[in-house]
Amino acid sequence: MASGQMVGQAFDLNGKVAVVTGAGSGLGRSSAEILADAGCAVICADVDRESAEATAAVIGAAGGTAAGVAADVADQTVHGHLVELAKSFGGLDVWVNSAGVMAEDKVLDLAESDLDRLIAVNLKGTLFGCQAAGRQMAASGGGSIVNMSSAAMLVPSPRVAAYAMTKGAVVQLTRIMALEVGKLGVRVNAIAPGFVPTKMTSRYYLRPDGTEDEAMKAAVLEPMAKFAPLKRVGEPADIGFAVLYLASPASSYVTGQILSPNGGMAMH
Template sequence: MTSPHPNFSLSGQVALITGASRGIGRGLALALAGAGARVAVAARSGPELDSLVREISAAGGEAVPFTVDLRQVASIEAMIAAAHRHFGRVDILVNNAGLGANHDAEAVTESDWDEMMDVNLKGLFFACQAAGKIMLKQGHGRIINMSSQASVVGIPRHAVYCASKGGVNQLTKVLALEWSARGVTVNAVGPTFIYTPGTAERLDNPEFLQGVLARLPIGKVGTIADVAGAVIYLASPAGAMVTGTLLMVDGGWTAQ
């Protein structure tokens, strides 16, 4: 009888992580490498990727940097083709890169809209498409799209961000419907506020933190490791039956 003990190992898998130069994506690359994956790390900032690669290599892992501008479909396709050429396969795609900005709705400009939608939604879709074609040929793949609690509840001053993340959820469902029977699962992860170098300034402000905690039933903000747990689950054999879902890592924010 096969053991019912779930397998969370990513050993032998190749994972591509976007937005890996800092924040959550950097931590996800370290975590996936720690779980046994060989990782392709992508962003615009080459030097930051190089330092991440050195850190993963020093810990005994294997990582290769790929620069990409997710606003350009040609750049996405070239990056995924290069990672595929290097590793010979792409098993896991973590579409983590994303931008957030505070804007009163009446102050949003066309370029604010375009940049956030280009990275958060359009770039994410074309990364799914380019990696998805490879995964469908392989007959195996895992796509994990970084959404947010802001995909299911409104957050004032985040009109464009909320719209882009709502779009991520819908793309995730449709791609799961089209690709799951051919071996490619597609899921999304929805974090609450996560403590990162990028959010530290706001979360270290006691007044801001108090406002956040007032909405967080669990009584604390999230960590990058909290997000990594969800991503590794969805990428691993343990998550094989899960597709088309949005896994909240939100401390109960959206339960109320």
């Protein structure tokens, strides 16, 4: 085999179709762009239609195939529509559940409304995506589902109990589903990223007018970077490449696993 051919094939997604939720920003956006770069047609879904369309436009401008659609993952019915849209592009091979939201409060102050919102999006949204994707993939002979957990499921940090609870639940959902659907050719894995500056994490350094305070940003990111053995925070592409690995034939013997691109800040 010619040099590079075996590796090229292992990561080749030409002719494949992916759905990425939360594709309008951050890790979902990077995942969508990297999957498209590997040859995949990508349905970019986000509750924010404009941002989903913007990601699809970037992919299209780079020569890839993508569609941007509005989809609230907390609404169980949208997942079936996303499956149908994927089928209109040729099938469903990859599903990435990246849509997620955060709330911060100490346990003693945690509002039920925040808990309900995080459960609806982070947990039920991921479950509904797994169900719709899993049914279609089981019927069509297989596929790969990638769920976005978080290092927060492993490292107890103050004020993020509701978020960490949902991300811990995503881990067990991933493992149990992997157990149930492996014989149907469906692989289910999760990624537990460390700290990656995105819209979600920018709340730590936003001014009241919504713009980023650079000094505050540096003050937040520097200790985060120091804490990690690799001495930096993550880039969205660090997570996008982990998604590519789990989506591609390179990981065909991998299921029920939690991959942790986190600079070594947590080890398990």
